[in-house]
Amino acid sequence: xxxxxxxxxxxxxxTGQSMTLQCxxxxxxxxxxxxxxxxxxxxxxxxxxxxxxITDQGEVPNGYNVSRSTxxxxxxxxxxxxxxxxSVYFCASTSGPTKFGYTFGSGTRLTVV
Amino acid sequence: TQLLEQSPQFLSIQEGExxxxxxxxxxxxxxxxxxxxEPGEGPVLLVTVVTxxxxxxxxxxxxxxxxxxxxxxxxxxxxxxxxxxxxxxAAYSGGSNYKLTFGKGTLLxxxx
Numbered sequence: 174x175x176x177x178x179x180x181x182x183x184x185x186x187x188t189g190q191s192m193t194l195q196c197x198x199x200x201x202x203x204x205x206x207x208x209x210x211x212x213x214x215x216x217x218x219x220x221x222x223x224x225x226x227i228t229d230q231g232e233v234p235n236g237y238n239v240s241r242s243t244x245x246x247x248x249x250x251x252x253x254x255x256x257x258x259x260s261v262y263f264c265a266s267t268s269g270p271t272k273f274g275y276t277f278g279s280g281t282r283l284t285v286v
Numbered sequence: 287t288q289l290l291e292q293s294p295q296f297l298s299i300q301e302g303e304x305x306x307x308x309x310x311x312x313x314x315x316x317x318x319x320x321x322x323x324e325p326g327e328g329p330v331l332l333v334t335v336v337t338x339x340x341x342x343x344x345x346x347x348x349x350x351x352x353x354x355x356x357x358x359x360x361x362x363x364x365x366x367x368x369x370x371x372x373x374x375x376a377a378y379s380g381g382s383n384y385k386l387t388f389g390k391g392t393l394l395x396x397x398x
Contacts, residue, residue, distance in 0.1 A: 177328075204384060206386065208388075213390070214390065215388050215389060216376075217388075221385065223384055231385060232387075263329075265328070270378060270384050271317045271334075271336065271378050272317070272334060274319045274321075274331035275319075275329075275386065276331070277330070278328055279326070279327055279328050280327070280328055
């Protein structure tokens, strides 16, 4: 089925390790975003992109990098993992953010020990 | 950054009851969206509202956007156990800002 695919589903990292969370969509959506979801904090925007080659920071960008070389892919890189980055990460995409809403992936549950 | 306040934070009701959840802000929204999230899954879009005073219905769910576009409500009639989940509102401030800001959500439990 068409949609947003996130990998991996679960990951455990040691403090200081780096990794990339993968996100791919097959709906030809221009807009993509990364959110983290923490208990009591809701969904917070990390980075977003309005098209290939264009990215911008969200509410909580520190410690994360993104790139958008193609319309389909929007990977999120953790540069040096910290326990504070333990969270559930969601990638989402849309063809028109104000009219159509976002389609979300099923999430990556990350634990940093 | 606009702040979206959702209330109540938790709601536990019996099957067949009606309920309303609220989403409020001091800022004006260009559009507002409601999502439902089930455990272990990402949020799923329920509705988008863009016009002040707009009312949309989705089966037993009624969504209303305030006249001043600063608040919204979600009303569920005759709740069923399948309505259980986390209900999230999200909004754009408009212009070239494509940041979608979420409220913290209302966790609804409908008991059989």
